[in-house]
Amino acid sequence: MRLEGTAALVTGAGRRVGQAIAVGLAQAGCDVAVHYHGSAAGAEATARAVAGAGRRAEVFQADLSDAAAARRLPDQAARAFKRLDIVVNSAAIMVRQAVEDVTPESWDATLDLNLRAMFFVSQGAIGHLRRAKGKIVNIADLAGLEPWPAYGPHCVSKAGVIMLTKVLARALAPDIAVNAVAPGAVLLPDEWSAAEREHIRETTPLKRLGEPADVVAAVRFLVGGTDYATGTILVVDGGRLIR
Secondary structure, three states: OOOOOOEEEEOOOOOHHHHHHHHHHHHOOOEEEEEEOOOHHHHHHHHHHHHHOOOOEEEEEOOOOOHHHHHHHHHHHHHHHOOOOEEEEOOOOOOOEOHHHOOHHHHHHHHHHHHHHHHHHHHHHHHHHHHHOOEEEEEOOHHHOOOOOOEHHHHHHHHHHHHHHHHHHHHHOOOOEEEEEEEOOOOOOOOOOHHHHHHHHHOOOOOOOOOHHHHHHHHHHHHHHOOOOOOOEEEEOOOHHHO
């Protein structure tokens, strides 16, 4: 599952799962365009890890809730590497908020980044990926497949990502494969208590929390392990969806 000579754009690569994906793709042979919004120090750390894997990294800052900036980002990455083969849409926010407390502003902040930005980044990459017979992987969430009352806008946005993945897969075939990974309890929110974490672990059929490496393996499979999957939602959740 080596990807030498390819170039990947990973959004939200300055922290958490996005950072792990960027480094994991570099370890598989990709040069990586490292996107971040506010996590400059994290993005630089990602770039150093990519270089440590023997690959080239370029760092790009953009607010992807600005649709024009989202659309421009793939062009910037392609110019830097003279090609673009893979796009991983990972940038997202996850806000805990009771339904009664959701405001138009908080709703828009979640939907604009988690869903709309994915569309416009993907749209901006179409020409480059068609030339490369490339691939898009969207990072969805178990929240897109089951309702979490304290995360209403997040659930709606990730359900949208799942449908967006299927729409793009139909629209861009046969030139571009579009799939999604839907992680479960891989990196829980920092503010969750030890009791909440233990509850999630205990109620997961495989009796453990996931790790970023679990998501990285799924992404690497979709971009380098098969050329016969598109429109697939690969759930990586330790069995929580079937509990």
